[in-house]
Amino acid sequence: MNGLRIFLNGRLTKPLIFRIVISLRLHLKKVMLSKEIAKEIQQLKNTIISLKDITVSYDGEQVLGGFNLEIHDGEFVTLLGPSGCGKTTALRTIAGFIRPDAGDVFFYDKNITNLPPHKREVNTIFQKYALFPHLNVYDNIAFGMRLKKCSEEQIKETVHRMLAMVDMSGYAHRGISQLSGGQQQRVAIARALANEPKVLLLDEPLGALDMKLRKDMQAELKKIQQQTGITFLFVTHDQEEALSMSDTVVVMDKGMIQQIGTPMDIYNEPKNAFVADFIGESNILDGIMQEDYSVKFAGHDFRCLDAGFGENTLVDVVIRPEDIKVVEPDSTLITGDVTAVTFKGVHYEIIVDVEGFKWMIQSTECCETGDHIGLSLTPNDIHVMAKSEYSGMFGDYSTFSDEMGEDRNASNEALAEEEGNADEI
Numbered sequence: 001m002n003g004l005r006i007f008l009n010g011r012l013t014k015p016l017i018f019r020i021v022i023s024l025r026l027h028l029k030k031v032m033l034s035k036e037i038a039k040e041i042q043q044l045k046n047t048i049i050s051l052k053d054i055t056v057s058y059d060g061e062q063v064l065g066g067f068n069l070e071i072h073d074g075e076f077v078t079l080l081g082p083s084g085c086g087k088t089t090a091l092r093t094i095a096g097f098i099r100p101d102a103g104d105v106f107f108y109d110k111n112i113t114n115l116p117p118h119k120r121e122v123n124t125i126f127q128k129y130a131l132f133p134h135l136n137v138y139d140n141i142a143f144g145m146r147l148k149k150c151s152e153e154q155i156k157e158t159v160h161r162m163l164a165m166v167d168m169s170g171y172a173h174r175g176i177s178q179l180s181g182g183q184q185q186r187v188a189i190a191r192a193l194a195n196e197p198k199v200l201l202l203d204e205p206l207g208a209l210d211m212k213l214r215k216d217m218q219a220e221l222k223k224i225q226q227q228t229g230i231t232f233l234f235v236t237h238d239q240e241e242a243l244s245m246s247d248t249v250v251v252m253d254k255g256m257i258q259q260i261g262t263p264m265d266i267y268n269e270p271k272n273a274f275v276a277d278f279i280g281e282s283n284i285l286d287g288i289m290q291e292d293y294s295v296k297f298a299g300h301d302f303r304c305l306d307a308g309f310g311e312n313t314l315v316d317v318v319i320r321p322e323d324i325k326v327v328e329p330d331s332t333l334i335t336g337d338v339t340a341v342t343f344k345g346v347h348y349e350i351i352v353d354v355e356g357f358k359w360m361i362q363s364t365e366c367c368e369t370g371d372h373i374g375l376s377l378t379p380n381d382i383h384v385m386a387k388s389e390y391s392g393m394f395g396d397y398s399t400f401s402d403e404m405g406e407d408r409n410a411s412n413e414a415l416a417e418e419e420g421n422a423d424e425i
Contacts, residue, residue, distance in 0.1 A: 022293060022305065046073040047108070048231055049094055049199060054103035056089050063089045064255045067103070071199070071233060072248075076225050078234045080242040081252035082278070087235045090252075091201050094233065095124045107198075123192040124201040127208060129184050131176045137163070137187050138172040144195040162190035165224060182213045189224065199231045206241065218245050239279050243267065251275050272385055276318045277394035283324075283359050284395025287317035287384065295384055298354060300333040302377065306384035316385045316395075321362040323381035326350070332374035338367045351397050358397040 047070045054067040064086045071077050079087035092098040094105060096117035105113045112120055123144075131140050141159045150158075163169050166186035176184060185205055192200055202221070206214045222245050225232045236242055242249050243263040251258045251266060251274075259271040270276035273284050287297035292307035297317045309315055329335040336354035343349075343366075350361040352373065359375065367373060 047071070048073040049233075050104075050106040051090065051093065052104045052106065054090070054093060054105070055101045056086075056093060056098060057101055062255065064093075064100070067255065067257070069250065069257065071231060073198075073231055074229050076222065076232045076234065076245060076247045077250065078236060078242040078246040078248070079250050079252060080236060080239065080278075081258075082237055085252040086255040087237075087252050088203055089255075091124075091203055091233060091235050094199070095122055095201050096120050097124075121198040122201055123195055123197040123199075124203065125185075125188050125192050125205045127204045129188040129205070131184055131188060131191075133176050135176070136172070137168070137174050137176070137179070140176065140187055141191045141194050144191065148195070158194050159190075162194050165193070165227065166190045166220070181209050182217060185209070185217060186220070189221070193224070193228065193230070197230065199233060200225075202232065202234045204235055204237070206236070206238075214241070221245060243279070251278065253278075269383065270318060270385065272388035273316050273318075273390040273392075273394045274388075276316075276383075276385065277390075281321050281360055281362070282395060283319045283321065283397075285317045285319070285357065286392070287315045289313040289315045289384060293379075295382065298334050298357070302333075302382060303379045304382040304384055305379050306382075309384065309386065314387055316387060316391050318383040318385060318395075319377065319381055321349075321360040322347075323377070324359070324361045324363075325376040326361060326363050326365055326367065327374040327376040329372050329374040332376045334375040334377070335372065336375065338369055338371040338373060341367055341369055360397045 049069075049071040051067055051069045054064050055062065056064040056067075067086070067090065069090065079090060081087050089098060093100055096112070096115060096119075100113065103113075104111055107121065132143065135143065138159055141162055142155045145155045145158060159172070160169070163172060166189055168183065168186055168190070171179070171183065171187075176187070179187065188205070206217050209217060218241055221232070221234075234241075234245065243266070246263055248260065249263055249266045250260050253274055259266060259275045261269070266275065266279055270279060270282075276282040276284055285297045287295050289295050289306070289309040289312070290301070291311050292309075293304055295302055295304045295306070295315065295317060334354055336352040336359065338350055339353050339358065340351040341348055344362075347362045347364050348366050350363060350367050352359045352361060352375065354375070361375065
């Protein structure tokens with residue numbers, strides 16, 4: 001068969017197309033679910049690190065509480081979240097630099113909670129690299145092997161192999177102060193890999209590099225991980241780094257895991273408003289799931305591809321800016337006024353006021369401030385999520401950061417209070 005063609009009076013009707021899309025999506029979900037189950041069974045056999053019910057507090061303030069995570073052999077895993085979410089604490093707990101108040105750390109099936117850092121089969125690369133300034137590149141890489149009493153012949157072979165891996169073969173006798181930031185980072189990677197760890201822990205190692213060098217090092221780290229097969233656990237607050245480098249992304253906030261999944265899962269199927277807002281840009285609106293495949297938001301009814309929420313259930317609706325098409329206002333349900341346009345190089349970032357809610361659109365077509373435009377959506381552009389503690393906190397583009405939004409709200413409240421006091425006088 002060349003394919004399945006369904007005709008009705010010589011053409012496909014919109015309701016029929018919609019039913020076909022729903023059927024295909026449900027079938028795809030079943031196939032993906034069966035693959036996920038098989039993958040999870042295989043991963044259970046290959047779990048290299050387990051954190052079980054980990055609790056860590058600093059000065060009486062809990063940073064991690066009942067934290068559970070499994071990391072599988074050979075994966076590139078990224079802990080992603082804002083500052084203070086607990087991602088570095090989780091990494092340092094695995095490294096042995098922090099002893100948890102409660103809970104256990106397992107390496108394969110061995111409990112290593114009380115094992116000191118130097119006896120764990122992991123190495124850590126920090127943002128500042130911690131290279132020895134009085135040693136040259138060769139001796140920095142050889143340092144750990146010399147502590148292990150390796151032979152000089154083995155050390156020489158390993159150092160040159162590591163230098164070749166990070167494309168620094170001609171730098172063995174250079175001083176550390178003679179290297180650029182990117183070169184120093186590659187030396188730190190070579191030194192860590194020379195000890196042949198089972199797991200490499202990377203604590204925001206690209207933070208001090210400029211943008212282009214960061215991109216080069218992202219590709220370099222992924223290449224090295226694939227070449228060596230070593231498990232990488234990477235910590236960052238940069239969403240682009242996490243999406244471009246990882247096999248698995250662990251999104252964290254307030255010491256808890258919000259979602260675990262592949263980069264595509266995290267971006268396309270966020271579990272709550274925090275994940276949707278933190279990963280990329282998102283318009284997040286209050287909605288009502290009227291029934292399966294039908295949701296109401298922005299004052300109108302829309303067809304969607306989501307089901308299983310029940311009838312007339314309050315939900316959050318996520319629409320990515322790049323999925324919105326700008327059309328004539330009389331050809332669609334949602335219309336608004338353009339309040340700001342920013343040129344971003346590959347697209348324009350357009351802010352549209354729709355009855356007081358500021359939408360973001362990313363489009364290659366330019367609009368002018370003050371234009372009245374229409375926003376067109378297809379069922380595939382709409383993602384429905386259950387309500388959570390983060391509902392109502394994100395999604396409106398009156399401001400781009402929580403801090404600015406909080407400051408603006410506080411200013412408005414203070415102004416209202418002052419006006420109230422003036423009225424009383």
